[in-house]
Every structure is written in C-alpha cells, then in structure tokens.
Amino acid sequence: MSDAESPSEFDPVAPNTGEEFEPVDVFPDSDDFDLRPGADSCYKCSTCDTNCPVAEVDDDFPGPKFQGPEQWRLKQSDDDHDVDDSVMDCSNCMRCDNACPSGVPLSQMHNTARGEYVSEQMDKLSVEYVRNRILANYRTSAFFASKVPRLANAAMNFGPARWLMEKTLGVTSERDFPEFATQTFREWWADRGGQAQSRENARAARERRGLPADADKKVAYFHGCYSNYNTPEVGKAMVRVYEAFGYEVVAPKQKCSGTPMFANGMLDDARRHAETNVSSMADLVEEGYHAIASCTSCSMALRQEYPELFDIDGIDEVAENTFEAVEYLRIHEDLREEVREAEVDGDLAEEFAYHAPCHSRNQGLDRQAVELFRDLDGVDVEDVGDSCSGISGTYGWKEEKYEKSMAIGEEMFEHMDHAAGETGMTECPTCAMQMEHGSGYEIRHPLELLEAALVE
Amino acid sequence: MAIESEVLVVGGGLAGLTGALAAAREGADVRLVSYKQSTLRQASGLVDVLGYTPDGAGPLTDPFEAIPSLPDAHPYRKVGVHTVREALSLFDEAVPTYEGGHTDANALLPTHGGTVKPTARYPAGASAGLASDARDTLLVGIEEMVDFDAPHVAAHLDAAGVPFDVRGETIRFPGDLRADAKVTRYAKLLDTDSEVAVRGRMVPAREALAQRVNPLLEDEERVGFPAILGDDNPGEIRAELSDRLGVDVFEVPMGPPSLPGLRLEDALFSALDEAGASIETGNPVVDFEGEDRIERVFIEKNGAKIPNSADQYVLATGGFVGKGVESDREGVYEPVFDCHVPHASDRYDWFEGDLFGDHEFARYGVATDDDLRPLDASEHSEFENLRAAGSVLGGYDFAAEKSGSGVSIATGYAAGQRAAQEAR
Ligand SMILES: Cc1cc2nc3c(=O)[nH]c(=O)nc-3n(C[C@H](O)[C@H](O)[C@H](O)COP(=O)(O)OP(=O)(O)OC[C@H]3O[C@@H](n4cnc5c(N)ncnc54)[C@H](O)[C@@H]3O)c2cc1C
Ligand code: SF4
Ligand code: SF4
Numbered sequence: 074m075s076d077a078e079s080p081s082e083f084d085p086v087a088p089n090t091g092e093e094f095e096p097v098d099v100f101p102d103s104d105d106f107d108l109r110p111g112a113d114s115c116y117k118c119s120t121c122d123t124n125c126p127v128a129e130v131d132d133d134f135p136g137p138k139f140q141g142p143e144q145w146r147l148k149q150s151d152d153d154h155d156v157d158d159s160v161m162d163c164s165n166c167m168r169c170d171n172a173c174p175s176g177v178p179l180s181q182m183h184n185t186a187r188g189e190y191v192s193e194q195m196d197k198l199s200v201e202y203v204r205n206r207i208l209a210n211y212r213t214s215a216f217f218a219s220k221v222p223r224l225a226n227a228a229m230n231f232g233p234a235r236w237l238m239e240k241t242l243g244v245t246s247e248r249d250f251p252e253f254a255t256q257t258f259r260e261w262w263a264d265r266g267g268q269a270q271s272r273e274n275a276r277a278a279r280e281r282r283g284l285p286a287d288a289d290k291k292v293a294y295f296h297g298c299y300s301n302y303n304t305p306e307v308g309k310a311m312v313r314v315y316e317a318f319g320y321e322v323v324a325p326k327q328k329c330s331g332t333p334m335f336a337n338g339m340l341d342d343a344r345r346h347a348e349t350n351v352s353s354m355a356d357l358v359e360e361g362y363h364a365i366a367s368c369t370s371c372s373m374a375l376r377q378e379y380p381e382l383f384d385i386d387g388i389d390e391v392a393e394n395t396f397e398a399v400e401y402l403r404i405h406e407d408l409r410e411e412v413r414e415a416e417v418d419g420d421l422a423e424e425f426a427y428h429a430p431c432h433s434r435n436q437g438l439d440r441q442a443v444e445l446f447r448d449l450d451g452v453d454v455e456d457v458g459d460s461c462s463g464i465s466g467t468y469g470w471k472e473e474k475y476e477k478s479m480a481i482g483e484e485m486f487e488h489m490d491h492a493a494g495e496t497g498m499t500e501c502p503t504c505a506m507q508m509e510h511g512s513g514y515e516i517r518h519p520l521e522l523l524e525a526a527l528v529e
Numbered sequence: 530m531a532i533e534s535e536v537l538v539v540g541g542g543l544a545g546l547t548g549a550l551a552a553a554r555e556g557a558d559v560r561l562v563s564y565k566q567s568t569l570r571q572a573s574g575l576v577d578v579l580g581y582t583p584d585g586a587g588p589l590t591d592p593f594e595a596i597p598s599l600p601d602a603h604p605y606r607k608v609g610v611h612t613v614r615e616a617l618s619l620f621d622e623a624v625p626t627y628e629g630g631h632t633d634a635n636a637l638l639p640t641h642g643g644t645v646k647p648t649a650r651y652p653a654g655a656s657a658g659l660a661s662d663a664r665d666t667l668l669v670g671i672e673e674m675v676d677f678d679a680p681h682v683a684a685h686l687d688a689a690g691v692p693f694d695v696r697g698e699t700i701r702f703p704g705d706l707r708a709d710a711k712v713t714r715y716a717k718l719l720d721t722d723s724e725v726a727v728r729g730r731m732v733p734a735r736e737a738l739a740q741r742v743n744p745l746l747e748d749e750e751r752v753g754f755p756a757i758l759g760d761d762n763p764g765e766i767r768a769e770l771s772d773r774l775g776v777d778v779f780e781v782p783m784g785p786p787s788l789p790g791l792r793l794e795d796a797l798f799s800a801l802d803e804a805g806a807s808i809e810t811g812n813p814v815v816d817f818e819g820e821d822r823i824e825r826v827f828i829e830k831n832g833a834k835i836p837n838s839a840d841q842y843v844l845a846t847g848g849f850v851g852k853g854v855e856s857d858r859e860g861v862y863e864p865v866f867d868c869h870v871p872h873a874s875d876r877y878d879w880f881e882g883d884l885f886g887d888h889e890f891a892r893y894g895v896a897t898d899d900d901l902r903p904l905d906a907s908e909h910s911e912f913e914n915l916r917a918a919g920s921v922l923g924g925y926d927f928a929a930e931k932s933g934s935g936v937s938i939a940t941g942y943a944a945g946q947r948a949a950q951e952a953r
Contacts, residue, residue, distance in 0.1 A: 118570075118571050118785050118786065119785055120565075120566050120570045120571065120785075120786055122711045122713070122786060123570055123711065123713050123786045123788075123791060124566075125711070125713070128710075128711045128713065128714060129711070129713045129717045130714075130717060132705060132707050132710065132714070133707065135709065136709075136711055139709075171810075171811050172565060172566045173565055173566075174565045174566055174567070174568070174850075174851065174852070376830065376831040376833075377831050380831070380832075389832060392831050392832050392833075393831065393832035393833045394833065395831075395833075396833070403532060404530060404531070404532060404835055404836070405530050406530065407530070434810075434811055435811050436811060436812075436830060437562075437809040437810060437811035437812045437828070437830065438809075438811075439810075439811075440807065440808055444807045444808075447805070456802075483721065484761075
C-alpha cells in the first residue's frame with residue numbers, strides 16, 4: 074500500500090461505521106467464546122506484528138495478526154479448524170493487545186485459542202503438558218517450599234537435580250530458582266497483628282496528617298504469590314507506604330492471579346484460582362475497599378484477563394476497582410509533590426536501571442516509575458528501553474524457549490549494561506528474575522523506593 | 530483528586546507528539562495521554578507539507594509559496610505560513626535524522642510503488658535515493674517481501690522519466706526466514722548483526738546481505754533496499770553495507786507496517802521524554818466534565834474512570850483512521866468532547882460514486898477559529914481551553930494533497946505552544 078499510488082488505497086472507502094467493538098462484552102454470559110466479531114474489526118494494518126518480541130527472533134512464529142484475527146477468521150469459515158500449535162510459542166506478553174489501533178482483543182483471542190489447544194489438542198500425558206502444568210502452578214510448589222525455605226532453596230538449585238529436571242521435564246538448568254523467604258509476607262502480616270494493627274497505624278498517620286480519624290481510606294492488598302513467598306519486602310513496603318498515607322490495609326484470602334496459567338493455556342486451573350480471588354475481593358469492594366496489587370501481571374489479570382475470560386459473580390466490579398499500588402496513590406494523593414519534597418539516603422540512594430514490564434503497558438503504567446522518581450532527590454531512575462525482558466513468566470523457564478528468551482532479553486541487558494547504575498528496578502517479579510539473570514544486578518521494586526522516600 | 534498537569538494532550542500521533550513537545554519547550558508541565566499506537570506506524574515516515582493543491586495541480590515545487598492561496602478553511606491558513614516554518618524547525622531540531630530542511634523546495638522521492646512523490650522532509654536513509662539525483666540505480670527486492678517487486682518498481686520509475694538508469698533485482702534474504710517474516714524480524718537480524726547460515730557456513734547478516742548483492746551490481750552508483758535496514762541502528766547498517774558494496778545505499782519507504790514510521794515515533798517520544806513531559810499510553814479518554822471550560826477528562830481503564838485535570842487541553846485524536854472522527858447512520862461526530870463536525874446531512878453526499886473521486890468525507894473534521902479552538906454549529910468556540918490539531922481537523926484532504934504530516938506538525942505545534950502560553 075502506498076499513499077503515493079492512489080490516496081484511496083489507504084483511506085477507508087466508506088467512513089468507519091462507528092460500531093465500537095467492546096471486547097469485554099463479547100458473549101458476557103457464556104464461556105463458549107466466539108471472537109469472530111473481534112476478528113472482523115481487524116483492518117490488517119500489521120501494527121500488532123511490529124510489536125511482537127517473539128516474531129522478531131523466532132522464524133517459526135507467525136505473529137499476532139495470524140494468532141488473533143486471521144486464526145479466528147479461519148474458524149469462521151470452518152468450525153473444525155484446529156488451533157495452530159504455534160499459539161504455544163506466544164509468550165502472552167500482550168504487547169500486540171496494547172498496539173492495535175482498532176481495539177481488536179488480541180490477547181483474549183490468544184488466551185482462548187491456547188485454552189482450546191491445550192484442552193483439545195495437547196496430549197495430557199506428554200512431558201510438555203506435565204511440565205507446563207507444574208510451572209503454571211508455581212503457587213503450589215511455592216506453598217510447599219515455603220514450609221521449609223532453607224531446604225527448598227538448597228534443593229531447588231542443586232546441580233544434579235536441575236540436570237534431571239531439564240532432561241525429564243524440560244525446565245532449563247540455566248536459571249537459578251528464586252529464593253524462598255524464611256518468613257512469608259502473610260506470616261509477617263499475622264505476626265504484626267494483621268488488620269487490627271494496620272487500622273491503628275493508619276489512624277496514627279491520619280492524625281499526623283491532620284485528616285479526620287474516620288476518613289474512608291481502606292484498601293485490600295492482592296500481594297500475589299511472589300511477594301508472599303519470595304520477596305516479602307515488597308509487600309511490607311506496600312503496607313508501610315499505604316499506612317503512612319493513612320490507609321488501612323487488609324490482606325484477604327487469595328490464590329494465584331492465574332497469569333502463568335493463562336500463558337500455558339490452563340484455563341481450568343486459572344478459573345479455580347480466579348473464583349477464590351474474585352469472591353474474596355468482591356465482598357471487600359462492596360464494603361468500599363479498592364483492590365491494590367504490587368505486581369503488574371496480577372493487576373492485569375484482575376483488571377483485564379478475568380473479565381475477558383471468565384464469567385464469575387462480581388468480576389466486573391472487581392476489575393473496575395483494581396489498581397496498581399503506585400498508580401492508586403498517584404490518583405488519590407498528591408504523590409508527585411510528596412516525592413518532590415522527599416529525599417533518599419542510605420542503601421537505596423542509588424542509580425537504578427528501570428525496566429517496564431510488558432504487562433504494565435496495557436494499564437498505561439510503563440512510564441510511571443521513571444516519571445515519578447524524576448523529581449526525587451538522591452536517586453536516579455533510568456529507563457532501559459521499551460524492549461521486552463523476554464522471560465514472560467514461565468516462558469523463559471522452558472528448556473526449548475530459553476535461548477529465544479535470552480535473545481529477546483538481549484536488548485534490555487545491553488541497555489542495562491550501558492545505564493549508569495548497577496541496581497535494577499521493575500514491578501514484575503519474573504522480569505526481575507530475567508534482569509538479575511542477565512546482568513547480575515540486584516533488582517528492587519518501586520514500592521521499596523517509595524518506602525525509603527516517604528516512610529521514616 | 531486527579532492526575533494533574535498544566536497542558537493535557539489527548540492523542541499520541543504526530544500531531545499530539547508535536548503539540549506536547551512544543552508545549553514542554555515553552556516550559557509548561559505537559560502530560561500526553563494516548564489510546565493505542567498511532568498512524569505513524571502505518572505511514573511511510575515521510576513528512577509531506579504540500580504536494581498538490583486541493584484542485585490537484587502539482588507536483589508543487591515550493592509548498593510554502595502555495596499555502597497563502599489555499600482555501601480559508603484549510604488548517605494551514607488558520608496557523609499561517611510563518612507558523613508552518615517554525616513548526617518544521619522544531620521538528621528538524623527534535624529529529625536530527627531527517628533531511629530536507631536546507632531548502633523550501635519539495636524533494637522527489639521514489640516510492641515502493643514505482644512513482645515519484647514530492648515531500649518536504651525525509652529520513653536520512655532515503656536521501657541517497659532522491660529522484661533528482663542523476664546517478665544510476667540498482668533496486669534490490671527481497672523475494673519474500675511481495676510488496677516491493679524491484680524489477681517492476683524500476684520499470685515504473687523508468688516510465689515515469691527519472692533522469693537515471695534504474696534496474697531491479699530480486700534476492701533471497703540470507704538465512705532461512707519464514708515467507709511472511711515481519712519487517713521487525715529483518716531489522717532485528719541486521720541491528721544485532723546476528724549470524725545466518727549461508728551454504729552451511731555462519732556469516733554475520735550484514736556481510737551475508739552484501740555478498741548476495743555484490744555480484745548483481747553492475748556500474749550503478751547506488752543501491753536501494755526496501756526500508757528494513759534496522760530499527761535501532763539504521764545509520765550504522767547503511768554505512769556498513771555501503772562500505773561492503775562500494776556504493777551509496779538507501780532505503781525506499783514502504784507501506785504499512787513501516788519501519789521509518791516506527792523510528793520516527795521513537796525519536797519523537799524520546800524528544801518528549803527529554804523535554805520532561807509525562808506520557809501515558811494504553812487507555813482512551815472517554816469522557817469529560819465542564820461547560821464552557823473543560824474541567825477534567827476521564828481515562829477509562831477496564832471500567833475504572835481515572836480523572837485527569839489540566840488548565841489547557843489539546844485534542845489530537847486523529848481522523849477516521851485514528852478514531853478521532855467517527856460516523857454512524859446519524860452523522861459524523863467527534864467522540865471525546867462531542868465537538869461539532871460540519872458535514873452534509875445526506876449520507877449520499879459524503880462520497881462520490883467513483884472510488885477514486887473527490888470524497889467529501891475525506892475533508893470532514895472539526896472546524897476551528899484561528900486559534901485552533903473547535904467551533905460549534907453556530908461558529909462559537911466549543912470550550913475556551915480546548916484546541917484541536919492534526920487529522921481530527923477538517924477542511925483538507927491530506928491524502929489527495931499530500932499534506933498529512935505537515936498539517937499535523939504545524940497545527941500540533943501551534944496548539945501546543947498556545948496552550949502552554951495560556952496556561953501560564
Ligand atoms: C496509511 C497511511 C499512510 C500515510 N502516509 C503519509 C505520508 O506518506 N506522508 C505524510 O505526510 N503523511 C502520511 N499519512 C498521514 C499522516 O501520517 C497522518 O495524517 C498524521 O500523522 C495524522 O496524525 P495525527 O496525530 O493527527 O493522528 P493519528 O496518527 O491518527 O493519531 C491519533 C492518536 O490519537 C489516539 N486516540 C484516538 N482516540 C483517542 C482517545 N479517545 N483518547 C486518547 N487517545 C486517542 C490514537 O490512539 C492515536 O495514537 C499517512 C496516513 C496513513 C493512515
Ligand atoms: S493491529 Fe489490529 S487492526 Fe492492525 S493487523 Fe493487528 S489486529 Fe488487525
Ligand atoms: S502476546 Fe506477545 S508474544 Fe504473543 S503474539 Fe502478542 S506480542 Fe507476540
């Protein structure tokens with residue numbers, strides 16, 4: 074297509090009909106998805122393809138336009154059309170979803186196709202299936218490991234065991250498993266006195282700030298698996314920062330957000346976890362709480378993937394009332410001003426190499442940390458570019474994907490290397506693993522920096 | 530509370546980016562919010578100011594000379610030729626990898642369709658390919674890339690009467706790329722100069738590409754490739770190929786998806802970042818509060834409505850393609866602020882029966898005063914603190930005139946600058 078040949082070639086021949094396609098409302102009352110109407114709003118501009126990190130390095134991957142609208146169109150003409158197995162190579166980074174000018178629900182299409190592929194076409198006895206299922210159910214392994222964290226840390230990274238895991242399960246031995254904390258976030262939270270203590274802290278902070286003691290400031294923390302089992306310091310930072318602003322925090326019952334399950338097409342597993350999460354969050358939302366997540370994939374799951382894929386009571390209300398932790402404070406507090414007046418010294422007075430997780434993009438949060446901390450004295454946060462880290466949750470743990478995952482990450486590693494600092498920063502725990510793996514840097518979460526700046 | 534700024538720009542295409550940049554350079558605290566990716570990724574990456582008059586006369590040699598004679602309703606007439614020049618200076622400064630600023634005259638560039646097109650600014654990568662340059666030319670197509678058929682393009686250019694000999698050859702790209710490999714795949718291979726297998730041997734991609742072209746080169750003094758030569762390091766890749774081939778190398782701008790458009794988008798985003806603006810993409814502005822003044826707007830995120838407030842607003846949401854202007858059976862409308870869009874009441878008057886005819890709807894968009902404030906049906910400004918820029922504006926047909934990017938840059942600049950001045 075060239076604008077030089079004839080203008081009408083790239084102009085719509087007739088004005089857009091204006092019929093908005095609402096991805097979330099495609100068949101709200103059914104689990105039997107039909108995404109064909111979404112496929113029809115694709116006008117083949119290929120913008121999605123220019124955003125796909127996998128298509129950029131993988132010659133076997135046909136790209137998002139094929140995975141999404143083209144595949145769904147094929148299904149339109151042929152109901153028995155099998156889902157192409159390449160859908161398992163999509164890393165579910167959702168970049169294509171964020172790109173499409175026409176609002177085609179690409180990631181919903183990929184997730185649904187992957188679910189169909191796994192349930193109908195994949196051999197349930199295959200090593201790949203078993204491996205994917207284990208990886209996707211990280212929470213279960215983490216739950217057991219956290220009971221004996223020191224032993225688990227030693228065992229999980231024990232050379233011969235890892236060799237065996239690679240050979241029998243296809244889990245790459247190139248990576249170190251994340252360390253399990255000796256005290257989980259929830260253990261800390263309970264020891265500290267749970268909600269009652271938080272209420273007290275929030276009251277004290279309100280008094281300091283001259284706010285009414287009964288101000289309606291309460292949030293429900295969705296900590297996710299990772300800040301519970303592996304990086305409780307992120308969860309603690311969330312609690313302390315929110316309390317300092319006068320918010321009372323609760324930590325409701327919760328399971329895995331489902332992110333690793335979507336990516337592996339394990340929609341039944343994901344639904345079971347989603348049901349627990351939605352039911353406990355929906356009750357709180359009804360009482361006036363907002364749901365806050367510190368992991369951008371968790372907030373993405375609650376906000377977008379749940380309502381796109383499941384029909385559970387209260388799911389839309391939960392989606393509407395879920396926010397990422399820093400985002401929420403940007404909306405409800407004068408965070409910019411507080412940060413501008415603050416200063417950081419001590420061990421977080423660093424130059425950070427910041428990577429924006431892919432899942433922060435659809436939520437419009439990819440520049441949040443860099444812009445917020447621009448005005449903070451004592452630190453420097455440098456963006457290491459808009460490439461994908463390449464790990465995409467469980468993707469980079471698979472033996473056959475490891476090389477591609479590192480090839481995708483190469484650009485980020487290079488930029489980290491060029492950045493002034495030698496400490497990394499990101500909101501996503503798996504991006505953090507990849508950053509650490511490729512650079513050797515220690516990786517921190519923006520909430521930890523916020524805590525250092527605002528909480529004495 | 531709301532997320533606050535002095536100037537809020539809605540829309541992240543060429544107009545919004547330029548507007549935000551101009552406002553930030555004025556010293557305002559600027560925030561740009563944009564829904565999805567803009568038409569830049571689909572456009573050729575060339576910056577046309579004016580190639581033809583609205584009556585189809587042209588190609589024009591000097592677009593600036595022609596601006597004063599455009600119809601009153603044309604956006605260029607609203608801002609004036611002086612502002613068009615200032616806006617282009619800002620562009621030249623912000624995007625140093627573009628050329629053409631040394632002269633008022635339009636450059637003539639060969640396109641991938643084999644025509645020659647008048648344009649005002651072009652990427653440095655295209656500059657060795659100018660059609661006014663008399664050096665003989667070899668065009669190299671890639672077998673897998675069907676939208677650049679080099680021998681066919683060469684024949685067309687020849688028929689168009691270009692002042693040089695031009696020949697086309699087609700090669701297979703080294704390495705086993707899939708038939709429908711994305712432009713970003715080629716670019717990535719060349720950016721990283723990764724090794725590809727050539728007859729059982731591993732060779733760096735740039736060297737391998739030069740090896741394929743070398744034997745085809747006769748006595749041409751320049752070689753043109755489709756625009757796939759890198760995303761991050763295009764200059765370096767061209768220099769290396771040029772070195773290995775012993776002749777100048779250039780890129781021919783391609784249709785969507787367009788690497789030059791993508792590179793331009795990156796360049797403008799980083800200029801904006803450097804100017805200290807804040808940028809949020811991914812979610813649309815869906816609603817606003819205010820009567821004569823816009824008090825705040827709401828960004829919709831999965832059902833949640835996030836308030837954003839500012840003193841001044843710029844509407845740069847694009848035209849029919851960018852979804853800044855929409856239509857249904859009832860008529861044509863601007864969906865965010867519901868600004869009035871003048872249009873014929875009878876749908877059948879919107880377009881000519883002939884596909885390539887003079888469609889009225891191509892000129893549909895909001896009408897403004899000289900300060901770029903959208904006007905309502907009785908010609909009063911809709912809101913005192915809202916200005917519009919880019920293809921959301923009516924009164925011109927960018928595709929026919931070849932004025933798309935120029936109008937976006939000029940009106941974006943004017944709207945952003947004035948918004949910033951007023952926010953003080
Ligand atoms: C296929 C094609 C080829 C072209 N080729 C050329 C060329 O060769 N030379 C040339 O000079 N010009 C060309 N143009 C024209 C030129 O690219 C455009 O006219 C110009 O860039 C328009 O820019 P814009 O910023 O006004 O709008 P757009 O690029 O359409 O951007 C609008 C932006 O607003 C966002 N947006 C829309 N609604 C909302 C909302 N509610 N909230 C928040 N954000 C919103 C969109 O997501 C988008 O990012 C071409 C255009 C197209 C489509
Ligand atoms: S970006 Fe959207 S409209 Fe364009 S090809 Fe992809 S799905 Fe289709
Ligand atoms: S989700 Fe990511 S990996 Fe999958 S098709 Fe989209 S851009 Fe590619």
